[in-house]
Amino acid sequence: MLDFVQMLGHNSLKFTRRLGGSFCFLCASLLRWPRWRRSFPLLIEQIYFIGVYSLLIIIISAAFIGMVLALQGHNTLEKFSASSQLGQLLALSVIRELGPVICALLFAGRAGSAIAAEIGLMQTTEQLASMEMMGVDPLWRIISPRFWAGFYVMPLLVLIFDMVAILGGYLISVDWLALDAGTFWSNMQSSVDFYTDVVNSVLKGLAFGFVVTWVSVYQGYYAPPNAEGISHATTRAVVYSSVFVLGLDLILTAVMLGGW
Amino acid sequence: MNQHVVMENLYFERDNHIIFSNLNLKIARNKVTAIMGPSGSGKTTLLKLIGAQLYPKRGKILFNGKNIHHLSRKELNNARCQMGLLFQEAALFTHLNVFENVAFPLRENSELLDFMIRDLVLMHLETVGLRGTALLKPSQLSSGMARRVALARTIALDPSLIMYDEPFTGQDPITMAVLMRLIQHLNRVLGLTTVIVSHDVQETLSIADYVYIIFDGKVVGEGRPQKILASENLAVQQFTHGLADGIIPFHYPAEDYRKDLGLADA
Ligand SMILES: Nc1ncnc2c1ncn2[C@@H]1O[C@H](COP(=O)(O)OP(=O)(O)OP(=O)(O)O)[C@@H](O)[C@H]1O
Ligand SMILES: [Mg+2]
Numbered sequence: 102m103l104d105f106v107q108m109l110g111h112n113s114l115k116f117t118r119r120l121g122g123s124f125c126f127l128c129a130s131l132l133r134w135p136r137w138r139r140s141f142p143l144l145i146e147q148i149y150f151i152g153v154y155s156l157l158i159i160i161i162s163a164a165f166i167g168m169v170l171a172l173q174g175h176n177t178l179e180k181f182s183a184s185s186q187l188g189q190l191l192a193l194s195v196i197r198e199l200g201p202v203i204c205a206l207l208f209a210g211r212a213g214s215a216i217a218a219e220i221g222l223m224q225t226t227e228q229l230a231s232m233e234m235m236g237v238d239p240l241w242r243i244i245s246p247r248f249w250a251g252f253y254v255m256p257l258l259v260l261i262f263d264m265v266a267i268l269g270g271y272l273i274s275v276d277w278l279a280l281d282a283g284t285f286w287s288n289m290q291s292s293v294d295f296y297t298d299v300v301n302s303v304l305k306g307l308a309f310g311f312v313v314t315w316v317s318v319y320q321g322y323y324a325p326p327n328a329e330g331i332s333h334a335t336t337r338a339v340v341y342s343s344v345f346v347l348g349l350d351l352i353l354t355a356v357m358l359g360g361w
Numbered sequence: 362m363n364q365h366v367v368m369e370n371l372y373f374e375r376d377n378h379i380i381f382s383n384l385n386l387k388i389a390r391n392k393v394t395a396i397m398g399p400s401g402s403g404k405t406t407l408l409k410l411i412g413a414q415l416y417p418k419r420g421k422i423l424f425n426g427k428n429i430h431h432l433s434r435k436e437l438n439n440a441r442c443q444m445g446l447l448f449q450e451a452a453l454f455t456h457l458n459v460f461e462n463v464a465f466p467l468r469e470n471s472e473l474l475d476f477m478i479r480d481l482v483l484m485h486l487e488t489v490g491l492r493g494t495a496l497l498k499p500s501q502l503s504s505g506m507a508r509r510v511a512l513a514r515t516i517a518l519d520p521s522l523i524m525y526d527e528p529f530t531g532q533d534p535i536t537m538a539v540l541m542r543l544i545q546h547l548n549r550v551l552g553l554t555t556v557i558v559s560h561d562v563q564e565t566l567s568i569a570d571y572v573y574i575i576f577d578g579k580v581v582g583e584g585r586p587q588k589i590l591a592s593e594n595l596a597v598q599q600f601t602h603g604l605a606d607g608i609i610p611f612h613y614p615a616e617d618y619r620k621d622l623g624l625a626d627a
Contacts, residue, residue, distance in 0.1 A: 139469075227452040231511075234412050234446045235466040235518065236438035242469070 123319045130240040130248060130318070140246065147250035151212045155258060158211055159204060163262040166199060167191065167269030175278050187280060188289035191270040196293065196302045200263040202350050205309035208255060209342040213317035216247055217338035220321030221331040229322075244322065248314050255310025256303045263302060301357050308353060309346050316342040364423075365390045365522055365554045366411055371420035373403075373410065380406055382578035384420070388522075393548050393555040395569035397562070399600065401613065402575050404558040405449060408524050411556075412446050413437055424522075442470055445515035445523040449530075451507035453499040453514070459486070460495040463514045470518060485513040489543065505536040509543075516547065523547065524556040529564055541568055562601050566590065574600055 170191055178184045220243065223229050229239040267289075274280045293299070317338040324334035364387050371384040380403040388394045398404055409415045411422060413429045421428045424440055432440060453462050463482045467473055473481070486492040489509040499507055508528065515523060525544065529537050545568055548555045559565045566572065566586040574582040574589065574597050582589055582597035590601055598604070605611070615621065 222455070226450060226455070227448045228454055230409075230414060231446070231448055231452040232454075232465075233414060234441055234444070235469065235514075236442040237466070237469045238434075238438070 122323075123315070126319055126322065127315055130244040133238075133241045133245060140241075143242070143246040144249055144253075147246045148254055151216070151247065151250045152254035152258065154215075155208055155211045155254070156261070159207055159258050159262050160265050162203065162207055163200075163265035164269040166203060167195065167266030167271075168273045170194060170199070170266070171270035171273035171278070175274065175280075184278075184280060185284045186288055187270075187274050187278075188285040188287075189292040191274075192267055192289045192293050193298065195266045195270070196263050196298045198350070198354070200266065200302055201259050201305035201309055202346065204259045204262045204306065205255065205313055205346040206343050208251075208258065208310070209313045209317070209339050209346065212251065213313045213338045213342050214335045216251075216314065216317040217321035217324070218331060218335045220244070220247075220318060221324035221334045224322060224324060225326040225331060244318055248318055251310045251314030251317075252307065253310075255313070256306035259302055259306030263299075297357070301353075305350065305353055308349060312345045312349060313342040316345060363390055364388065365425065366556075367423040368410075369421050369423070371410070371417050371422065373406065373415070373417045375406075379578055381417075384575070384579060386573055386575075386580060388554060388556055389571065390554050391548075391552045392570040393544070393557065393568055395557045395559065395565045395572045396575060397558075397560055397565060397572060397600065398575040400560065403578070404575070405526055407575070408446055408526055408556070408558060411524065412441065412444065442466075442518050443521050445518070445520040447508070447511055447515050447523070447525045447528065449526045451499070451504070451511040453502075453507055453511055455499055458496055458498050459491070459502070459510050462499065462510060463517055466514060466518045481517065482513075485517050486510075488516070489513045490539070505532050508532075509540070512543065516551075516553075519551075520553065522554040522556070524558070526558050527560075528557065529559055529561045537564065544568060560600075562603070566601075576600070 171187060174187050174190045175184055178187055178190065220229075223239075223243065229243065232239050232242060271282075271285060274285055275282045320334040320338040320341070324330040366386075366388040368384055368386040371381045371386075373379075373381040384407075386396075386407075396404055396407065406415065410417060411424070411429070413422075413432075416430055422430065424444070427436075427440075429437070429440060453459075454465060457465065460482055463485055464478050467478050467481060483492055483495070486495060489512050491506060491509055491513070494502065494506065494510070499510070502510065528540055528544065532540060541564060544555060544557070547553050557565055557569065566589065569586055572582075572584065572586055572589045573580050576596050582592050582594050584592070589597060592598060592601070599606075
């Protein structure tokens with residue numbers, strides 16, 4: 102029993118220390134004097150790597166999810182002869198929840214793991230240390246562009262996801278289930294609010310992008326310098342950021358529905 | 362000012378394992394200083410302390426007369442540009458090719474135009490004899506070549522101090538000779554203060570002006586190579602002659618062996 106309490110205390114202390122450490126790490130990499138002329142190309146490069154490479158998987162997943170949602174929604178709504186509301190159902194669930202959350206999970210799997218592995222490898226092979234010895238700060242040169250890129254890219258990916266998912270749902274509803282296109286769109290239009298739905302979706306995207314890149318970058322940077330360390334860091338980057346995203350989603354949804 | 366780097370009463374520990382207990386060491390300007398010691402004695406750690414990648418618990422390291430661990434970030438970056446550290450593994454940037462690797466410090470730290478950078482990089486690559494590899498990726502190089510590219514990258518910023526961490530390990534005799542000549546060349550022609558960390562006794566002693574032997578957190582022997590070879594000190598003798606038995610243990614400190622195996626008499 103005492104052992105258990107001790108272990109609990111030990112682990113929570115360890116967790117708190119990690120949290121504090123990662124916060125300091127975050128501040129250290131973000132609170133830099135920006136050198137625009139040098140930073141900007143680095144940022145663009147990372148946006149390309151992180152964003153464009155995640156684009157394909159996000160578009161494909163969005164299309165499938167939109168289609169499945171339309172099929173399932175139609176199946177249920179039909180029982181209440183409310184299938185005209187399908188557009189509304191589709192848009193609200195995608196824009197409010199599925200878009201940001203699934204996008205963040207895919208982003209963690211695609212970009213987060215890549216970031217963690219890349220930085221972990223650079224740390225292990227002393228590339229970051231030798232960069233430091235050349236008077237170049239790795240936090241500024243390597244970490245911060247990846248971080249900002251994730252932050253900027255996620256909202257855009259979420260918007261793309263939302264659009265593609267709705268289009269996928271539209272294809273199924275109108276072309277396959279033969280619903281009326283006009284009803285589909287007009288019901289959707291009258292129920293989706295720009296501020297409470299679309300803007301919140303983008304805000305969630307920003308928050309999730311922040312969390313996923315933070316976790317991935319931190320895990321990579323502090324990976325133990327060996328192959329096992331990197332593989333653990335990659336796994337942890339994906340697992341932790343997924344869990345954090347889902348937890349954060351609950352909080353954000355509560356705040357947003359709470360009439361904020 | 363004749364001393365490039367001075368270490369005074371350095372104390373450093375890692376995970377409660379004392380690595381340096383009271384280390385005093387001076388590195389003379391424009392000379393080749395060798396630091397030798399058995400594996401695990403903290404030679405790499407020492408270089409990282411000089412580069413301020415690690416911070417000592419007590420004691421200080423003066424670089425050009427200034428305490429390197431008390432500099433502001435900007436001053437530290439400037440100081441680091443004046444010192445080159447060649448890591449044990451070459452630590453080339455894997456996502457860049459050889460040319461870009463050597464160009465990296467120039468691009469980051471200077472405002473030179475592209476054509477000047479190109480010329481400088483090609484000159485440095487020529488110095489290490491690898492101009493022909495400019496377009497290869499680091500993964501396409503052998504480890505000896507990678508180390509020479511790393512050398513070219515390190516001298517790109519014209520440092521006044523260059524530190525080599527085990528430059529000879531795993532090199533064939535020819536590369537070894539080439540590297541030694543290169544190190545000497547850089548020292549004599551460019552006047553670079555050179556620090557070599559190594560346990561290749563013969564090679565190192567042949568090019569060093571001054572030698573330190575560290576063991577157990579302290580300097581146990583120092584002097585010109587001839588003096589070191591003639592030293593009476595047991596640890597120094599054991600090290601320079603490569604004797605298996607002596608006061609330098611082969612084993613990392615551990616619990617009593619018999620007890621560990623469960624053989625201890627009750
Ligand atoms: N990251 C680390 N964390 C904890 N202890 C470390 C770490 N790196 C090295 N050490 C310890 O520091 C001591 C000195 O290590 P160092 O790498 O400086 O030795 P070295 O003299 O360079 O050895 P070698 O000749 O084998 O390269 C070792 O006992 C090692 O256990
Ligand atoms: Mg070493």
